Amino acid sequence: MKKHLKLLCASTLIFGSLLTTAAKAETADIPSTINWTIPFGVGGGTDVWARFIAPYLTKYIPTHPTVVIKNQPGGGSITGTNLFYKRARSDGSDILGTSASTLFPFMLGDKRVRYNFDKWMPLMASPTGGVVYVQPNLGVKSAADIDKLNGVTLPFGSQGPTRLELPVLMAFEMLGLDVKPVFGMKSRGAGRLAFERGEAKIDFQTTSAYINSVEDLVKNHKAIPLFSLGVMNEDGKIVRDPAFPNLPTFQEVYFQKYGKKPSGNEYTAYSKFLAAGFAFQKVIFIPANTPSDIIHAYQKGIKEMLKDPQFIKDSIVQIGPYKNIVGVNVAQHLQEATKISPELYAWVAKWLKQKFDYSL
Template sequence: MIRTVFHAATLSLCAAALFPSTAAAETTLPPTVTMVVGSAAGGGFDKYGRLTAKYLKQYLPGQPSIVVQNMPGAGGIKSLTWLYNTAEKDGKHFALISAASAFAPLIVDRPIPYDPPKFTYLISLNKLNNMLLVWHTTPFHRADQIFKQEMILGNSSGPSAIIPAMMNRLVGTKFKVIGGYKGTNNMALAIENGEVQGSINYEWDSITGSRTDWLNNKKIRIIMQMTMEPVNDPLLKGIPFIGSYVTDPESRDILEILLAKQKLGRPFMGPPGMAPDAVATYRTALTKTVKDPTFLRAAEASRISINPVSGEELTVFMKRIYSIPESTIRKMREEIKLAEKGIVKRKDKGKGKGKGKKKSDVPG
């Protein structure tokens, strides 16, 4: 096995450096607090939320009861709308949300009832780093080939399918995007049986965790890091990153918006104007949680990756993303509409014709 999902001891030391102790005053929270998870029960976000709730309690002053409440809807927009307009600001309510929904006001060409930079960012449990991978039997070995030869990529619907389609327009890649795969397991089967040649839907920690057999047995090749900056991992040394191919400032801003949900990852957030002492309390407790060896071992056993980003860093990042000029946002939306026309919808090979589900604005 190339490596585990993460090394608990190493991560604990890194977290200590990333999250210095804060001098801000802390407070005792209400006896019961509610953690809203912006997705359905049983999914990946739900696993992160419930595991964190189990270990977070001991680090909160007074050890309040933590009630986990699922609030799925509209790809996370429902839970963020609640957090923005309804949640108590005294620390009684906080949320784990789908990162894509935090960028809906930029992507979706209609009013969204919240202003993401105004949220209170507490921590992200896991910064994501997606990779462009291909199956070993394909003719692709180097990044330069994707600018010369068509590559057939499988993708889920929504933002992840838009990214490779937008790469064709931004940097001149030759991706043929097949959208509509339901989950990475179905996509893995499509890659393995040759239905598609590769995908950008796999995050590096998932590849080195749940898909280690692909790496160990050299079943895949990593062609490019789908990131703005290179990932600091020896296994990725020499693998180019997409950010290095975009030099035009406007195109670079567009790419950064499209990839922004990777930085936000799996964030815990509070409502706008959350009481400063409650903010300090949650940030301190969550930082202690992600350094807790017992929590890290439990996360590893559950195949949950932990690659944290501080609330302070997320706050700066969100303000920067939302300061991108409106003219660039309009250009991006126009380009997305054009890029969507090039995405081929995968034909459902299932039996029968069931009733279709309502499409969310920002699928996870």
């Protein structure tokens, strides 16, 4: 009897030890506060996206840590991202939110870039779309009137020629619009404010910022939407954005204006940067040398978050009806999307120099 009691006690201790180990693995020494660096100003698409997601991260990451948004704008996201690369702690207390403005300079070998995506682990990628719109005093009521913009100078608040607006600037040129970018905006939110002040005649916002900050302008007749960039379906074809099904895509507007489909080097470059920058428009990164149990806990929490009916419902309203990418697929697809051939790089470098006197 005593022998059986000893075995029972030993089994209980072992089982209890296993439960304790499992519990530790579940909580994984997660810090009480997670600082989420957003290398853009308040009010832009990435900031809106992060502030929507942050409470859900708190809800679903074990121990329910407080997620604090840290805006660090500058250099079209390069400044804050460089700082994160240099200073981020690998204990789970630091994560980063990026945008196409962070991907494009890396793809193009911008000399100011000090970060390397190989040093980070992507936890989630959010695709997005975007909309181009103009001032209502230009006499344009929709994309059907785009010819009325011929010869009209259109100031445009931009972060820079290699930032989020890169494919948009290419679209403007292919449509023959006389767009005059004013570079140096700290975020797309700053570009929108320039539009609201009347300083810019044309603007572009990603889906989340458009839904939250521009749709009211449209309702109040202070902005006229022209077209969306569309989204890429599983076959790699650009189709209408489900968030804006009534808006034509850039390709549709191009065909309307010229009677043919867009083609050539510029369209090839446009398509490449659209795919890279918008299919992976928003990405959550964590230092790759963060303990694997913490990374696993964050990944598990994000997967649970994406199943939350309330999150699904709210995300459609807040950031658009897009499917987030998680797990191994994020790293694999991101690596493929950001590859750029030497030939395409050479063409883009020449285009940037001729168009904006910008040297890579």
